[in-house]
Amino acid sequence: MEQQQQPEHTTATTTTFSTTSLTIFATSTITTPTPTTTTTTTTTTTTTKTTTYTTTTTTSTTTTTTITTTTTTTTTTTNTNTTTTTTTTATATATTTSSSTTTILLLLLLLLLLLLLLLLLVLLLLLLLLLLLLLLLLLLLLLLLLQLLLQQLLLLLLLLPLLLLLLLLLLLLLLLLLLLLLLLRLLLLLLLLLLLLLLLLLLLLLLLLLLLLLLLLLLRLLLLLLLLLLLLLLLLLLLFQYYCYYFDNNNKICYCYYYY
Numbered sequence: 358m359e360q361q362q363q364p365e366h367t368t369a370t371t372t373t374f375s376t377t378s379l380t381i382f383a384t385s386t387i388t389t390p391t392p393t394t395t396t397t398t399t400t401t402t403t404t405t406k407t408t409t410y411t412t413t414t415t416t417s418t419t420t421t422t423t424i425t426t427t428t429t430t431t432t433t434t435t436n437t438n439t440t441t442t443t444t445t446t447a448t449a450t451a452t453t454t455s456s457s458t459t460t461i462l463l464l465l466l467l468l469l470l471l472l473l474l475l476l477l478l479v480l481l482l483l484l485l486l487l488l489l490l491l492l493l494l495l496l497l498l499l500l501l502l503l504q505l506l507l508q509q510l511l512l513l514l515l516l517l518p519l520l521l522l523l524l525l526l527l528l529l530l531l532l533l534l535l536l537l538l539l540l541l542r543l544l545l546l547l548l549l550l551l552l553l554l555l556l557l558l559l560l561l562l563l564l565l566l567l568l569l570l571l572l573l574l575l576l577r578l579l580l581l582l583l584l585l586l587l588l589l590l591l592l593l594l595l596l597f598q599y600y601c602y603y604f605d606n607n608n609k610i611c612y613c614y615y616y617y
Contacts, residue, residue: 513520
């Protein structure tokens with residue numbers, strides 16, 4: 358509730374008539390009193406504005422505006438002999454009611470929202486159905502896989518004795534191969550030992566040969582020395598025979614050409 362009151366306006370008008378002297382025939386003076394009129398005007402204006410907002414549950418907005426205008430006019434006329442007071446009161450009341458109702462629009466909006474919600478629910482249901490279908494397909498695939506696995510397991514169980522026999526045979530073969538490998542290793546070791554012995558023998562033979570060569574060289578050297586000695590002796594003998602023709606063994610005297 359809003360109330361607005363305008364200030365009061367008071368207007369006062371005062372008219373004064375002065376005394377007028379008239380000269381008649383220039384012999385007498387008549388003094389006529391001039392009446393004095395006093396006019397008082399009082400204007401009172403009262404404006405009352407009332408605004409009412411009413412909101413209902415149907416989202417209908419009603420606006421009521423009430424304007425009350427009160428005008429009071431007071432006229433006072435005062436003469437010397439007569440006083441007249443006139444009071445005029447004018448009251449004007451204006452009531453404006455404006456009502457705007459949006460119920461239909463809101464209902465339409467609510468219907469649209471409901472339709473949208475229904476569409477969303479239908480879409481969600483479709484998605485749920487698709488998901489259920491996918492889950493069912495996955496379950497079927499899993500069941501098929503399980504069936505295949507079970508069949509394979511059954512086949513494996515049936516083939517287990519054969520597989521065990523094969524495994525045993527393979528183990529025996531592996532053992533035989535291991536034995537053969539061990540034998541081969543032993544043979545190789547023996548061969549290596551033999552080769553080492555042969556090498557040692559060869560080395561010994563080489564050493565012996567070297568020794569023999571050395572001995573031969575030494576013998577050759579000795580022979581050469583002997584030959585040289587023999588040659589020297591021969592030379593000495595020749596010289597002796599050349600210089601000495603007689604040698605006395607008792608006296609150890611050699612008779613040479615020099616003594617001639």
